[in-house]
Amino acid sequence: MGARRKMEDRYRKFSFVTDIGGIKSAIGEMKGKGFPKQPLLNKDYSPSPNDPVLDEQWFVDTIKDKLANHPDNSFEYPFFGERIFDEPLVGFIRGDDPLLAEYKNIIGPHHFTPLEIMQWQAENNGVPAPEASDLSVVSFVMPITRNTKDDNAARTDWTSERWAQTRLLGEIFSQTFVREIITHLMDKGVLAIAPDVTPMFNKKRYPNVGWASPWSHRHMAYAAGLGTFGMHDFLITEKGCSHRVGSFVVNLKLEPNRQRPDDIHANCLQYQGVPCMKCKSRCPVDAITEKDAHDKEKCYQRVAASTKYCNKNYHIFIYGCGLCATGTPCESGIPVALQK
Ligand code: SF4
Numbered sequence: 230m231g232a233r234r235k236m237e238d239r240y241r242k243f244s245f246v247t248d249i250g251g252i253k254s255a256i257g258e259m260k261g262k263g264f265p266k267q268p269l270l271n272k273d274y275s276p277s278p279n280d281p282v283l284d285e286q287w288f289v290d291t292i293k294d295k296l297a298n299h300p301d302n303s304f305e306y307p308f309f310g311e312r313i314f315d316e317p318l319v320g321f322i323r324g325d326d327p328l329l330a331e332y333k334n335i336i337g338p339h340h341f342t343p344l345e346i347m348q349w350q351a352e353n354n355g356v357p358a359p360e361a362s363d364l365s366v367v368s369f370v371m372p373i374t375r376n377t378k379d380d381n382a383a384r385t386d387w388t389s390e391r392w393a394q395t396r397l398l399g400e401i402f403s404q405t406f407v408r409e410i411i412t413h414l415m416d417k418g419v420l421a422i423a424p425d426v427t428p429m430f431n432k433k434r435y436p437n438v439g440w441a442s443p444w445s446h447r448h449m450a451y452a453a454g455l456g457t458f459g460m461h462d463f464l465i466t467e468k469g470c471s472h473r474v475g476s477f478v479v480n481l482k483l484e485p486n487r488q489r490p491d492d493i494h495a496n497c498l499q500y501q502g503v504p505c506m507k508c509k510s511r512c513p514v515d516a517i518t519e520k521d522a523h524d525k526e527k528c529y530q531r532v533a534a535s536t537k538y539c540n541k542n543y544h545i546f547i548y549g550c551g552l553c554a555t556g557t558p559c560e561s562g563i564p565v566a567l568q569k
């Protein structure tokens with residue numbers, strides 16, 4: 230049997246029951262369950278002069294290295310050998326940045342501050358919780374590759390296979406490499422936590438908010454100065470809006486490395502008075518309008534319905550869409566008319 234045929238035979242047929250990774254990922258996202266145990270803090274660690282300094286550059290280099298060299302940053306059949314993400318952007322937010330507390334008003338009271346999430350981790354490890362001013366959030370943006378963007382841009386109905394795999398395998402990869410970083414830090418005696426892989430994380434419908442999670446990677450990326458929001462609610466960064474974002478909290482003082490624009494829509498043509506709405510024309514269910522921008526509920530219904538499509542056609546247990554984030558002027562960078 231040829232190698233290709235063997236791969237095809239391994240392609241799962243009934244992903245609603247056989248895509249264990251996908252099912253676990255979905256339960257984790259909705260209920261905060263099924264993740265590996267949190268790494269424990271090494272309270273007896275005594276620093277060695279040979280230890281690398283855990284500064285901003287260490288985090289930038291480490292995250293770049295994970296995306297460049299980690300074996301899990303890769304697609305499954307039929308795209309074996311292709312990387313899921315290109316070189317990331319990395320930014321930092323101080324734990325006492327007033328915007329993080331303000332998110333309780335902007336996003337909703339359910340949204341955690343870094344201190345709240347770190348208090349949980351400190352209690353787990355039997356140590357006093359640090360002050361908010363001793364914490365930082367590390368935020369990163371993982372750009373989606375050219376092949377995946379081209380595939381999705383060519384679609385007008387449902388998401389492409391590469392995009393669907395990016396949603397599933399990319400998320401699992403992100404959680405894996407962040408966990409590796411958290412484990413390393415905890416082993417070196419530094420409290421650290423990724424909020425989205427704790428039992429405190431659950432996605433649900435909140436009053437006056439709609440579907441939301443208690444920790445928004447996207448809002449963290451805005452706070453870190455990595456991008457601003459578009460009509461489609463995706464974050465438009467210098468590498469565009471086709472990406473996945475992630476973040477975690479550390480008990481270290483890291484300095485912000487980017488200027489955050491005051492205008493949360495600074496990189497969107499339409500919001501800046503340049504007629505565009507290309508994202509609206511890409512949406513198959515009219516979930517984006519000039520008057521109301523992004524209708525989260527309408528979008529959610531469509532995205533949830535895609536689970537069946539992805540299962541039947543791509544043999545994985547995941548939902549996704551992202552049509553409005555591809556084939557647009559903000560797909561791969563800040564629109565030319567807004568570049569300074
Ligand atoms: S497609 Fe145009 S209107 Fe839509 S988010 Fe991008 S820049 Fe803004």
Ligand code: SF4
Pocket residue numbers: 461511512513514515516517523527528529531532550551552553554
């Ligand atoms: S992600 Fe939502 S808003 Fe964007 S095209 Fe899909 S359904 Fe429409």
